[in-house]
Amino acid sequence: MASEVTTGATLKDVAExxxxxxxxxxxxxxxxxxxxxxxxxxxxxxxAAKALAYRPNSIARGxxxxxxxxVGIVVPDLSNPVFAPMVRGAAEVLTNAGYSSVIADTDNDxxxxxxxxxxxxxxxxxxxxVASARRDDAAVRSLVExxxxxxxxxxxxxxxxxxxxxxxxxxxxxxxxxxxRALGHERIGYLSGPTxxxxxxxxxxxxxxxxxxxxxxLDPSLTEECMTYSVEEGTRTGRLLLDRARPTAIIAGNDQxxxxxxxxxxxxxxxxPEDVSVVGYNDMPFVDKLxxxxxxxxVPHSAIGAEASRILLRWLQDGVPGSTTISLGVELVVRGSTxxxxxxxxxxER
Amino acid sequence: MASEVTTGATLKDVAExxxxxxxxxxxxxxxxxxxxxxxxxxxxxxxAAKALAYRPNSIARGxxxxxxxxVGIVVPDLSNPVFAPMVRGAAEVLTNAGYSSVIADTDNDxxxxxxxxxxxxxxxxxxxxVASARRDDAAVRSLVExxxxxxxxxxxxxxxxxxxxxxxxxxxxxxxxxxxRALGHERIGYLSGPTxxxxxxxxxxxxxxxxxxxxxxLDPSLTEECMTYSVEEGTRTGRLLLDRARPTAIIAGNDQxxxxxxxxxxxxxxxxPEDVSVVGYNDMPFVDKLxxxxxxxxVPHSAIGAEASRILLRWLQDGVPGSTTISLGVELVVRGSTxxxxxxxxxxER
DNA sequence: GTGAAAGCGCTAACAC
DNA sequence: GTGTTAGCGCTTTCAC
Numbered sequence: 229m230a231s232e233v234t235t236g237a238t239l240k241d242v243a244e245x246x247x248x249x250x251x252x253x254x255x256x257x258x259x260x261x262x263x264x265x266x267x268x269x270x271x272x273x274x275x276a277a278k279a280l281a282y283r284p285n286s287i288a289r290g291x292x293x294x295x296x297x298x299v300g301i302v303v304p305d306l307s308n309p310v311f312a313p314m315v316r317g318a319a320e321v322l323t324n325a326g327y328s329s330v331i332a333d334t335d336n337d338x339x340x341x342x343x344x345x346x347x348x349x350x351x352x353x354x355x356x357x358v359a360s361a362r363r364d365d366a367a368v369r370s371l372v373e374x375x376x377x378x379x380x381x382x383x384x385x386x387x388x389x390x391x392x393x394x395x396x397x398x399x400x401x402x403x404x405x406x407x408x409r410a411l412g413h414e415r416i417g418y419l420s421g422p423t424x425x426x427x428x429x430x431x432x433x434x435x436x437x438x439x440x441x442x443x444x445x446l447d448p449s450l451t452e453e454c455m456t457y458s459v460e461e462g463t464r465t466g467r468l469l470l471d472r473a474r475p476t477a478i479i480a481g482n483d484q485x486x487x488x489x490x491x492x493x494x495x496x497x498x499x500x501p502e503d504v505s506v507v508g509y510n511d512m513p514f515v516d517k518l519x520x521x522x523x524x525x526x527v528p529h530s531a532i533g534a535e536a537s538r539i540l541l542r543w544l545q546d547g548v549p550g551s552t553t554i555s556l557g558v559e560l561v562v563r564g565s566t567x568x569x570x571x572x573x574x575x576x577e578r
Numbered sequence: 579m580a581s582e583v584t585t586g587a588t589l590k591d592v593a594e595x596x597x598x599x600x601x602x603x604x605x606x607x608x609x610x611x612x613x614x615x616x617x618x619x620x621x622x623x624x625x626a627a628k629a630l631a632y633r634p635n636s637i638a639r640g641x642x643x644x645x646x647x648x649v650g651i652v653v654p655d656l657s658n659p660v661f662a663p664m665v666r667g668a669a670e671v672l673t674n675a676g677y678s679s680v681i682a683d684t685d686n687d688x689x690x691x692x693x694x695x696x697x698x699x700x701x702x703x704x705x706x707x708v709a710s711a712r713r714d715d716a717a718v719r720s721l722v723e724x725x726x727x728x729x730x731x732x733x734x735x736x737x738x739x740x741x742x743x744x745x746x747x748x749x750x751x752x753x754x755x756x757x758x759r760a761l762g763h764e765r766i767g768y769l770s771g772p773t774x775x776x777x778x779x780x781x782x783x784x785x786x787x788x789x790x791x792x793x794x795x796l797d798p799s800l801t802e803e804c805m806t807y808s809v810e811e812g813t814r815t816g817r818l819l820l821d822r823a824r825p826t827a828i829i830a831g832n833d834q835x836x837x838x839x840x841x842x843x844x845x846x847x848x849x850x851p852e853d854v855s856v857v858g859y860n861d862m863p864f865v866d867k868l869x870x871x872x873x874x875x876x877v878p879h880s881a882i883g884a885e886a887s888r889i890l891l892r893w894l895q896d897g898v899p900g901s902t903t904i905s906l907g908v909e910l911v912v913r914g915s916t917x918x919x920x921x922x923x924x925x926x927e928r
Numbered sequence: 929g930t931g932a933a934a935g936c937g938c939t940a941a942c943a944c
Numbered sequence: 945g946t947g948t949t950a951g952c953g954c955t956t957t958c959a960c
Contacts, residue, residue: 236699238937249947254939261939266945286700287640288937291952296637298680298701306669307880309863312662319656319683328701330648331681333669349586350636351648351678487867513659514862517837519869530657588953599931604955611955616929638953641936 237280245276253277257284290352298328299540300348304336304360308457309512310482310529311359314381317533318357325541327354334360336456342367349376355540357533361385363426377549379540381532384426389552391543393536395527396555397427401434403560404479404507404525405442412569413477413505415445419465419489420453421481428453431481431509449473454485462488470496476569477505483512483524490518490565501567511561520564527558587630595626603627607634640702648678649890650698654686654710658807659862660832660879661709664731667883668707675891677704684710686806692717699726705890707883711735713776727899729890731882734776739902741893743886745877746905747777751784753910754829754857754875755792762919763827763855765795769815769839770803771831778803781831781859799823804835812838820846826919827855833862833874840868840915851917861911870914877908 243253248269255261256273265273276282290296299322303311319329330353332344341360345367348356355377361368363386371378372388380392408416418435421428432453439446452469454461462485469478470492480486486508493500500506500520508515508524515522535556542550593603598619605611606623615623626632640646649672653661669679680703682694691710695717698706705727711718713736721728722738730742758766768785771778782803789796802819804811812835819828820842830836836858843850850856850870858865858874865872885906892900 239939240937250937251939251948252946255946258939264945269945283696283700285641285702285937287637287646287702288952289939290637291635291641291937291954292939294952301681306666307659307663307863309657309659309662312659313657315681316656316683319681320685323682323697328680328682328697330678331651331665331669332673332678333666335670346633347673347678350633352635352637487864490867512864513657514837514864514868517840518864518867589955590953600954601932601956602930605930608955614929619929635953638936639955641938641953642955644936 236285237277237282239282239284241280242273242276242282245280246272248273294352295354296352297326298330298351298353299355299357299537300330300332300344300351300353301357302332302334302341302344302348302360304334306331306333310382310510310527313529314359314533317530318381318537319533321534321537321541325537327541336360338362338365338367341365345371349374355379355544357381357536357540359383361426362424363429364424377540377543379536379543381536382427382529384553386426391536391539391549391551392553393532393539394427394553394555395525395532395558397430397558398434398437399555400509400525400527400558400560401431401479402438403558404509405435405438405444407523407560407562407566408477408479408505408507409442409444411477411505411566413444414569415447415450415473415475415477417469417473417475417478418451419462419469419478419480419485420451421457421485422455423453428457428481435479447473450475454481457482457484459484459488459491461485463492464488466492470498475504477507477566479507479509481509483508483510483515483522486522486524486565487515487518490522501565502570505566505569507560507566516561516563518565523563523566524561525558526561528556531556586635587627587632589632589634591630592623592626592632595630596622598623644702645704646702647676648680648701648703649705649707649887650680650682650694650701650703651707652682652684652691652694652698652710654684656681656683660732660860660877663879664709664883667880668731668887669883671884671887671891675887677891686710688712688715688717691715695721699724705729705894707731707886707890709733711776712774713779714774727890727893729886729893731886732777732879734903736776741886741889741899741901742903743882743889744777744903744905745875745882745908747780747908748784748787749905750859750875750877750908750910751781751829752788753908754859755785755788755794757873757910757912757916758827758829758855758857759792759794761827761855761916763794764919765797765800765823765825765827767819767823767825767828768801769812769819769828769830769835770801771807771835772805773803778807778831785829797823800825804831807832807834809834809838809841811835813842814838816842820848825854827857827916829857829859831859833858833860833865833872836872836874836915837865837868840872851915852920855916855919857910857916866911866913868915873913873916874911875908876911878906881906
């Protein structure tokens with residue numbers, strides 16, 4: 229007779245082999261209920277389980293207990309270097325707590341996001357980690373109404389009271405602006421991320437606020453908004469900005485935008501940092517190897533994922549959402565793309 | 579009475595509302611069995627389902643059908659830029675086929691890998707995509723014995739006959755060596771990836787093979803092996819190599835190693851590409867922005883994930899493993915880190 | 929074309 | 945301490 233490799237042993241098989249009832253076997257195998265069973269039985273059952281290479285069917289358990297020990301993680305684009313570490317940080321904490329992570333990539337598409345939520349709920353995930361939220365996100369709102377424990381990562385929505393873990397954008401922008409002001413820059417350009425995302429809006433607001441406080445030039449012609457966080461948009465808006473203004477420094481809404489901007493500087497024969505200082509945001513891998521190495525705000529993405537998971541786990545355990553928004557500390561990393569402002573006119577026009 | 583937001587409607591509820599038996603409702607809702615039900619009933623059931631916002635419980639379905647429509651994806655390190663696109667490519671194909679993806683990050687730890695396989699099997703995944711395999715991987719072998727449909731990505735094992743999708747390492751290395759030879763390089767160094775991984779071994783073999791064929795210098799002092807694919811190891815082995823040899827060009831086992839090497843070149847005041855040409859492998863994001871922009875072999879990681887998923891899907895459908903190993907085309911991308919060899923002695927000693 | 933009933937593998941309330 | 949029983953939500957024979 230062929231050995232039954234594919235079909236694993238069931239609890240009934242284990243019970244039979246140990247000469248006990250399935251119910252007893254279940255108790256013996258579950259660490260929590262194990263105390264209700266005699267030590268000898270526990271040993272026998274465990275031996276039988278081992279002999280049969282018994283693997284509990286968590287699907288069946290989930291059906292009974294109404295908990296799947298699974299959480300859904302929804303990201304806008306896994307190949308974007310800021311989200312992968314977030315997922316990794318989250319998955320690690322989740323795994324250690326016995327949870328599995330189902331991943332969904334929305335490709336920055338609201339329709340796919342809604343679909344992902346649907347699928348995930350169908351799969352009875354116990355909770356959700358969402359990094360794809362737009363400020364006005366109907367799908368996320370319906371999640372709240374559906375009562376699914378959900379924690380937002382990095383991006384938050386405007387009108388929902390969901391817990392959210394993110395980097396401290398105000399602090400990050402403050403460090404960036406102070407750094408530039410300390411170097412003597414007054415005309416500071418700003419290439420904003422999309423303000424349909426909370427990160428884009430909040431960094432832009434913080435920038436304006438800080439410039440107001442520290443007395444920089446708030447000429448609106450010094451600001452341009454990208455439609456997406458991408459190198460291409462950095463290129464496009466960088467050109468627009470430099471076509472009409474002469475900032476001595478530019479802050480970019482994130483590192484991709486900064487990279488696009490660096491390209492524009494090069495194509496216009498403007499040197500960085502001598503002619504224009506540039507500050508990015510996120511501290512993506514390898515931006516320290518660019519030329520010049522990018523001065524940027526380091527955001528602890530992995531920690532964001534980990535912390536969000538802990539909040540979700542607590543929610544799952546207590547049944548009530550815990551903390552609301554928490555901002556993790558960020559830190560400006562000064563590298564080669566920023567330097568003191570040059571004397572007016574000293575070579576700005578090549 | 580409080581509205582029952584968290585507990586979704588069940589099939590029984592839908593059936594009741596439509597005035598039919600749950601079995602009938604099930605048939606009406608399932609596209610395959612829908613033909614067995616009168617059109618009027620189908621409409622009534624669908625209406626009821628919609629009204630109750632019915633969401634089928636795929637857990638319960640899985641218990642009955644023995645298929646969870648879930649596949650596990652196991653990667654060694656999600657924050658490594660080569661794996662994220664692979665996962666993304668896989669998840670997209672899988673999602674379109676109605677499957678969900680459970681992700682597991684092994685952190686390059688064999689023990690964690692074994693654990694991940696266990697968990698995933700417990701969760702009754704229909705199949706597995708494994709990108710973390712070592713050449714000698716006991717855990718993967720036991721997967722085969724367990725009969726779990728599994729497709730390997732990028733890295734393959736020595737003695738298992740599992741389907742595997744990867745980049746064509748021989749072709750990649752051939753293009754790299756030919757390029758360098760065409761530029762006049764004869765003393766070509768090689769910073770190998772770990773040969774415990776199939777990619778490390780196969781690229782190293784291909785390198786030696788090609789050098790033999792094209793008549794380059796095969797002095798063993800021109801080769802050094804990294805213990806991991808990392809910038810640090812690139813730095814370490816780069817120093818070792820340059821301490822004892824004077825290659826005019828160096829090929830790195832991957833881009834991280836190349837980045838480490840670039841750092842060593844800088845610290846030794848050797849210019850790239852004037853003094854030493856450098857070739858990487860993988861074409862990670864942003865290596866085109868390094869200085870100099872890295873010449874490297876482009877590997878279609880996202881396509882590897884997608885193709886592996888298709889093979890797995892077919893296996894799941896037909897019940898038999900399809901193709902075995904398939905190599906996807908790779909292409910050398912020539913950028914600024916390689917140039918013609920300089921005259922002997924012309925400035926090599928600063 | 930539809931209802932009835934069994935059962936996937938497991939857990940938990942209830943006996944004894 | 946252990947056996948019994950019911951049932952999680954669904955699919956799928958089998959009747960009719």
